[in-house]
Amino acid sequence: MILRPLNIDDKAEAIQAHHEMAPDGFDFLLDSTGSYDETAPWETYLQRLASLQNGESVPESWVPSTFLVAEVDGQIVGRVSIRHQLNEFLETRGGHIGYGVRPAFRTRGHATEILDRALKIARELGVNRVLVTCDDANVASSKVIEKAGGVLENIFEEGDEKIRRYWIEPKLSE
Numbered sequence: 001m002i003l004r005p006l007n008i009d010d011k012a013e014a015i016q017a018h019h020e021m022a023p024d025g026f027d028f029l030l031d032s033t034g035s036y037d038e039t040a041p042w043e044t045y046l047q048r049l050a051s052l053q054n055g056e057s058v059p060e061s062w063v064p065s066t067f068l069v070a071e072v073d074g075q076i077v078g079r080v081s082i083r084h085q086l087n088e089f090l091e092t093r094g095g096h097i098g099y100g101v102r103p104a105f106r107t108r109g110h111a112t113e114i115l116d117r118a119l120k121i122a123r124e125l126g127v128n129r130v131l132v133t134c135d136d137a138n139v140a141s142s143k144v145i146e147k148a149g150g151v152l153e154n155i156f157e158e159g160d161e162k163i164r165r166y167w168i169e170p171k172l173s174e
């Protein structure tokens, strides 16, 4: 598996992944404008991701973050967003790292590997304690987080929301 930024040739496959994950309520193509707009030029979207990564023009409710796709045998199998810091929303709900695997590629250990790699990247970015969250009902994701060494701090509850909040102290790459 390689984790890499999206590039100019990924448009069709990435949009397909975005559609596939919509039924999970998961935004494959995260977008700091709110939601990904297929009618806008792909290059503009890629530029927005690049500015988010280097901390330029970060909207008020967002933080600098690194967006990478996971590629296996030439196919995009998932993606990860690594937030360089937390804000109030991320501290309670979103966490430092958000990941997703396309339905056709699940239960093969890809999410486990994506989180493992993302933790090392977070550590390299200077995040010593990484918050990773998931819905209380998301058994697969809580397994992934616990396998990565996640220690449950609490379950944040508000209205119908129940979010498991885990902390992980990643090691620097061996």
Ligand SMILES: CC(C)(COP(=O)(O)OP(=O)(O)OC[C@H]1O[C@@H](n2cnc3c(N)ncnc32)[C@H](O)[C@@H]1OP(=O)(O)O)[C@@H](O)C(=O)NCCC(=O)NCCS
Pocket: 024, 026, 098, 099, 100, 101, 102, 105, 106, 107, 108, 109, 110, 111, 112, 113, 133, 134, 135, 138, 139, 140, 141, 143, 144
């Ligand atoms: C959660 C998600 C990332 C898991 O991806 P994945 O590549 O299938 O995960 P892995 O194969 O690395 O491991 C998942 C673990 O959960 C188990 N699992 C997978 N689906 C499961 C399910 N529906 N119910 C219970 N356990 C499940 C697997 O058997 C595996 O456990 P094991 O290591 O003990 O065998 C994927 O289902 C997904 O993208 N879901 C939608 C988006 C999402 O929820 N993202 C996480 C946000 S916090």
